[in-house]
Amino acid sequence: MKHLDPDDLVLLYYGELPGADEAQAHLGACPECRASHDRLRQALDVVALDAPPRGDDYGRRVWERLEPRLATGRGPGRLDPRRAWRRRAAGFLAIAAALVVAFVVGRKTGPEPAPRLAAATGERVLLVAVGDHLERSRVILMELAHADPDNPGEVSARRVRAEELLDASRLYRISAERAGETGIASVLGDVERVLAEVANAPESLSPPDVRDLGERIEQDGLLFKVQVMGLQVQARQRALRHGNAGSVS
């Protein structure tokens, strides 16, 4: 067995190295790797971070500060009918995306590939679904890129929609990766990162946060990428209708 590299030793230290038994056996036989492992362990063993004590009444104090804020918030998850509806909509979106994934992956891996027709149908399903998803994503990205920094509520208000799109986007990306559509998968991955940030944004975004978000969307050229990919997907849909298509990479 070759020597363990420093990253392997870190994974081994944390018990996350695949094939750890083999690595342990190597450590037993290789003084060089064992010495590296011991040095790493010595360094990491001294790293400890204690939190200052908060006292027995900390929970009560947290609640006293929190309770008035709950009253002005949007309430617990289940009570808001609009949120419940959106949640159901997110579920439908995710189910629709999952169906597309199952369909496309099934076409790619199914036991009886009916050559051209099946492949073309699977590709068309993916392209239609992804084209629609890219358009939805483009709209929300444009809104976020142009959100008013002095009105952070503009971003917070889009959080639920970002959550919905995020769930669907992950499934479409997986589908695209499995179908070998690397270009589509890459753009969807970029979109996911922004959607995840918005979906996990705190209730109270500051104006600089909103400005940062808009700037990053602009700087990364994400809107442009989504727009271009959307056009390419549409072109491929048209080509498929006329019996001629190729992948976007």
Next chain:
Amino acid sequence: MERMEASDAEAAARARDGDTEAFRVLVERHSALVFRVAYRLTGNEDDADDVVQETFLRAYSRLDLFEDRASFASWLYRIAANCAYDVLRRRARHAKRFAPADEVEDGADRFDSGDPAPDRLVFGGEVRRKVETVLEGMSAAERSAFVLRHCEGMSIEEIGNALDLDTSATKHSIFRAVKKLRRALAPLAGTTA
């Protein structure tokens, strides 16, 4: 333990139905845990207290996403990690905006020949301070991934889920963090980086 989880699930279900008192029980029960992870991640008491507030606000508004069969503490823990990660990223963006261009970014580089001799430091308060200084110099992803792995014992997969990072990014954040710490701590433990 199961009884505790069951009562958490019950309280969460009641809170979801609008029972504020049930949510108070959850807040009082889990505040210390949330503070601990928030403090370890942010390294600042005021920030950690804010993370505690934001964590419970976020949990309250997303109670419909909590699955009753899951552990409420684990669910809350992931939200806390994500909130603290947000604080670190905001802090990093703020620092980037206002820091002089030539400011040293890597905390490990701050330790030079001016440091006290190793034998005075080993296992003492200086070790902790050195670790804290290195952590301050890390990126939000490095610090969060490392602390969650090293101090909180979360798996790499769990960390990725909590921080919305893929497995590779999570691993590399931890590798970079460990490298920086080793470089700074090498003189203390008689190690080489």
